[in-house]
Amino acid sequence: MLGQMVFASTALGLFTVVAIGVMVYMNYQQQQQQTQQTRAGGLGRRRYCVGSDEWKGYDPLDSAPCSICQDEIGESQRYTLSCKHSFHSECIMAWIRNKLECPNCRKAL
Numbered sequence: 001m002l003g004q005m006v007f008a009s010t011a012l013g014l015f016t017v018v019a020i021g022v023m024v025y026m027n028y029q030q031q032q033q034q035t036q037q038t039r040a041g042g043l044g045r046r047r048y049c050v051g052s053d054e055w056k057g058y059d060p061l062d063s064a065p066c067s068i069c070q071d072e073i074g075e076s077q078r079y080t081l082s083c084k085h086s087f088h089s090e091c092i093m094a095w096i097r098n099k100l101e102c103p104n105c106r107k108a109l
């Protein structure tokens, strides 16, 4: 009888731990999604152009939008400068007719 009660409370405790774990995990997933949405929403420009080491882990294939026209860059239209900033090839070609520097970090081309 006592053994059964101990077993029951242990099972209940285990269930609670698993339930809390699942809740924390789902919450974490949600936060990750929100972070990604915020990044895709145009904060990429601020994130990558301040300071010099900010975009050290920057992946050129990242989904940062073109900061000239603020649109998403498709893989076929992508033009990446030596500073690792990416733009539409059309946008950056029009830009460098006027200025020979990166629109994001002002690095000379």
Ligand SMILES: [Zn+2]
Pocket (backbone or CB within 6 Å): 066, 067, 068, 069, 070, 071, 087, 088, 091
């Ligand atoms: Zn563009």
Ligand SMILES: [Zn+2]
Pocket (backbone or CB within 6 Å): 081, 083, 084, 085, 102, 103, 104, 105, 106, 107
């Ligand atoms: Zn740049």
